[in-house]
Amino acid sequence: MDEGSDGRFRNVFKKIFGKNGQDLEEHILEAKDEGEIETAEVNMLLNVLDLDEKLVTEIMVPRTDMECADIDSTFREVAEIITQGEAHSRIPVIGENKDEVVGVVHAKDLLAPLLSGDLDGPVRDCLRPAFFIVETASLSEALSQFKANSVHIAIVQDEYGGTSGMVTLDDILEEIVGEIQDEYDADRPDEILELDNGGLMLSGRVTLDELDEKYGIHLDSEQVDSIGGYITALAGRIPHSGEFFTLEGRTFTVHEADDKQIRTILVTPTSVADISGES
Numbered sequence: 001m002d003e004g005s006d007g008r009f010r011n012v013f014k015k016i017f018g019k020n021g022q023d024l025e026e027h028i029l030e031a032k033d034e035g036e037i038e039t040a041e042v043n044m045l046l047n048v049l050d051l052d053e054k055l056v057t058e059i060m061v062p063r064t065d066m067e068c069a070d071i072d073s074t075f076r077e078v079a080e081i082i083t084q085g086e087a088h089s090r091i092p093v094i095g096e097n098k099d100e101v102v103g104v105v106h107a108k109d110l111l112a113p114l115l116s117g118d119l120d121g122p123v124r125d126c127l128r129p130a131f132f133i134v135e136t137a138s139l140s141e142a143l144s145q146f147k148a149n150s151v152h153i154a155i156v157q158d159e160y161g162g163t164s165g166m167v168t169l170d171d172i173l174e175e176i177v178g179e180i181q182d183e184y185d186a187d188r189p190d191e192i193l194e195l196d197n198g199g200l201m202l203s204g205r206v207t208l209d210e211l212d213e214k215y216g217i218h219l220d221s222e223q224v225d226s227i228g229g230y231i232t233a234l235a236g237r238i239p240h241s242g243e244f245f246t247l248e249g250r251t252f253t254v255h256e257a258d259d260k261q262i263r264t265i266l267v268t269p270t271s272v273a274d275i276s277g278e279s
Contacts, residue, residue: 191203
């Protein structure tokens with residue numbers, strides 16, 4: 001598809017099903033209730049509609065959590081950042097600070113010099129141009145720009161040209177299809193693990209409805225469906241491991257989190273909130 005074809009496709013759907021996104025959403029849900037569309041397909045369609053409503057700032061890796069390489073780094077040093085941390089395969093290269101992004105280096109660009117034994121060569125020799133996007137851009141706008149410019153990573157800039165964070169194509173795709181786990185991601189635990197001490201270890205993906213149905217933990221939200229999303233919305237950011245929140249007479253402690261999401265949560269009765277997560 002050429003640039004803007006996604007928007008035209010969406011507009012055609014609007015003309016067929018109604019005058020606004022809400023009408024289209026209702027038709028999709030009706031089709032689900034009638035068994036014409038599977039639940040997974042419904043979720044993806046609704047997520048596509050939401051791309052116009054979400055900004056890149058809602059899903060980006062914030063500036064403080066960006067893993068970057070210094071312009072004076074060597075091939076060896078950049079390779080260590082990529083392989084030992086939580087960095088993406090493409091990472092920004094900066095000058096004096098994160099407001100001065102001078103380019104991007106791709107992991108595969110390091111293969112030739114590393115294989116030739118040039119471990120201490122300057123990374124500046126294999127920089128690719130950095131791509132920038134404003135923080136007021138919606139996810140649909142960002143997706144169109146990624147496609148039009150054939151890029152996979154963008155530096156998000158604030159109104160003054162400073163760096164707000166970083167967003168990738170995978171980040172946007174995960175908003176549509178859910179988390180994309182690759183072979184380098186850590187193995188995920190069961191969605192819900194009942195501990196011997198009466199606590200629960202939850203995957204951040206566990207839905208609020210499931211918590212209500214199984215354990216009587218009643219948490220309402222019109223914006224999010226999962227417990228990880230609920231706690232993130234409550235905090236206004238991605239909480240760090242060890243942070244806790246008291247909800248419904250229980251303590252929800254962030255057990256594991258990365259720069260994009262909460263992975264696991266330990267739930268204990270408030271009176272025994274200091275119990276460890278070991279079963």
